[in-house]
Every structure is written in C-alpha cells, then in structure tokens.
Amino acid sequence: xxxxxxxxxxxxxxxxxxxxxxxxxxxxxxxxxxxxxxxxxxxxxxxxxxxxxxxxxxxxxxxxxxxxxxxxxxxxxxxxxxxxxxxxxxxxxxxxxxxxxxxxxxxxxxxxxxxxxxxxxxxxxxxxxxxxxxxxxxxxx
Ligand code: DQA
Numbered sequence: 198x199x200x201x202x203x204x205x206x207x208x209x210x211x212x213x214x215x216x217x218x219x220x221x222x223x224x225x226x227x228x229x230x231x232x233x234x235x236x237x238x239x240x241x242x243x244x245x246x247x248x249x250x251x252x253x254x255x256x257x258x259x260x261x262x263x264x265x266x267x268x269x270x271x272x273x274x275x276x277x278x279x280x281x282x283x284x285x286x287x288x289x290x291x292x293x294x295x296x297x298x299x300x301x302x303x304x305x306x307x308x309x310x311x312x313x314x315x316x317x318x319x320x321x322x323x324x325x326x327x328x329x330x331x332x333x334x335x336x337x338x
Pocket of ligand 1: 206207208270271272273274275295296297298299300307
C-alpha cells in the first residue's frame with residue numbers, strides 16, 4: 198500500500214512551536230517515527246509538508262493514481278480551506294485526518310474541519326501517535 202502523509206503549515210516547527218500544546222519532539226522526530234512504522238508494516242510512504250495551501254492542493258491532485266491512502270494534518274488550513282476539501286473529494290482517495298492536539302477542547306475557530314468532511318476517520322488529540330493510528334486504519338481497510 199502506498200500512503201501519502203501531508204502536513205500543513207507550521208508543523209515543520211514542531212519542537213519549537215508552542216511545546217505546551219504540541220510537545221517537545223521535532224518535525225524530524227515525527228518523520229522518523231512515521232517512516233520507521235511504515236517500514237515495519239511494509240507500507241510505502243511519502244511525507245510532504247508545506248506552508249502553502251495551493252501546494253497542498255497540487256500534492257493531493259498528484260496523488261491520483263499514485264497513492265492508495267492519504268493521512269493529512271492540514272493544520273490551520275483544516276479550519277479554512279474549502280480548496281483542500283474539494284481536492285480530497287476530487288481524487289476520492291481514502292483519507293484520514295490527524296490533529297496532534299485535541300482541537301475539540303480549543304478555540305471556537307478550530308471547531309470546524311473542512312478537510313475532515315472528506316475524511317473517513319479523524320484521530321485527534323493523540324499526539325504523534327495519531328499518525329500511526331491513521332496509517333493502521335488505512336492498512337486495515
Ligand atoms: C493542528 C491543530 C490546528 O488547529 C492548528 O492550526 C495546527 C495543528 C494539530 O495538529 O493539533 O497547526 O492541526
């Protein structure tokens with residue numbers, strides 16, 4: 198199985214950004230965790246990070262025919278981006294949504310998830326482990 202992991206804006210700042218919310222582990226730690234897990238599970242993984250909405254849309258479109266599942270943490274674009282929602286619907290690749298923090302217990306503006314509307318499952322507030330649970334979900338489908 199070929200899985201595309203997409204991380205939205207500021208997730209490359211993990212370890213530096215708001216450690217009380219996102220923890221002290223770095224983005225490199227997250228990538229290593231995901232890559233090692235994928236190897237263990239014999240899954241092919243590509244990890245993509247961008248701070249740009251259009252680049253994320255481009256990456257989702259390019260996944261068509263090339264990936265069997267998408268694990269996406271759209272970060273702030275979760276709560277604003279109809280374009281990412283439409284891209285996920287366009288390719289219709291099974292997708293799961295991840296949030297490191299428990300967005301349900303945070304600000305009102307974080308209570309809507311556009312991307313989540315195109316995802317089969319959401320793993321929220323589980324820290325980095327959410328990504329692994331998302332991969333498991335896609336592998337067990
Ligand atoms: C996040 C939650 C979003 O609300 C926030 O904008 C992020 C990270 C998370 O993983 O908890 O950048 O997606």
